[in-house]
Amino acid sequence: xxxxxxxxxxxxxxxxxxxxxxxxxxxxxxxxxxxxxxxxxxxxxxxxxxxxxxxxxxxxxxxxxxxxxxxxxxxxxxxxxxxxxxxxxxxxxxxxxxxxxxxxxxxxxxxxxxxxxxxxxxxx
Numbered sequence: 001x002x003x004x005x006x007x008x009x010x011x012x013x014x015x016x017x018x019x020x021x022x023x024x025x026x027x028x029x030x031x032x033x034x035x036x037x038x039x040x041x042x043x044x045x046x047x048x049x050x051x052x053x054x055x056x057x058x059x060x061x062x063x064x065x066x067x068x069x070x071x072x073x074x075x076x077x078x079x080x081x082x083x084x085x086x087x088x089x090x091x092x093x094x095x096x097x098x099x100x101x102x103x104x105x106x107x108x109x110x111x112x113x114x115x116x117x118x119x120x121x122x123x124x
Contacts, residue, residue, distance in 0.1 A: 004076045004103045005068045011101075011108070012080070016062050020049060028107040036113050059092065060085040066096065075100040077114070 001009075007026055014022040024045045027033070032041045033048045042051045055061065064081045071077045077100050084093040098114040 002070075002076075003106065004101070007103060007106065007108070008068065008076055008078055008099075008101050009065060012063055012065050012078075015052075016064075018056065020052060024049060026106075026108060028104070028109045031108055032110045034111050034113045058087070060087060060089070063099075071100060073102075075102050075112075077101075 011023050011026055014020075014026075027045055027048060030044055031048060032043055033051070034040075035042050035051055037051075037055060042048055061082065061084045064083075065078050066081055067079045069077045069079075077098055079096060079098050081096050082093065083091070085091055100110075100112040100114050101108050102110040
């Protein structure tokens with residue numbers, strides 16, 4: 001297992017535990033992070049914290065890595081099962097998508113959602 005793969009697996013574990021500080025510590029100060037609810041990116045650790053704090057106040061997402069590969073551009077590509085529930089536990093979404101992590105010097109510089117996702121429709 002590569003160090004980048006170990007890093008992204010730790011990110012998913014931290015995200016699913018809602019351990020935001022552990023995840024933010026693995027991000028570059030100026031990280032560009034995909035905002036799946038709006039189809040944009042947020043920039044910087046504080047913006048990621050704000051995005052997740054909001055996200056967790058309206059939905060209960062979990063993400064399970066299924067496979068990890070290296071992309072042609074050097075990104076770490078992770079196929080994940082994303083399950084989103086409302087705050088009462090009702091299933092809203094269950095899909096397999098891909099995430100791309102661009103890592104430099106042991107920190108995530110950029111995170112992208114690759115492929116379609118219906119997550120943005122959850123908040124409407």
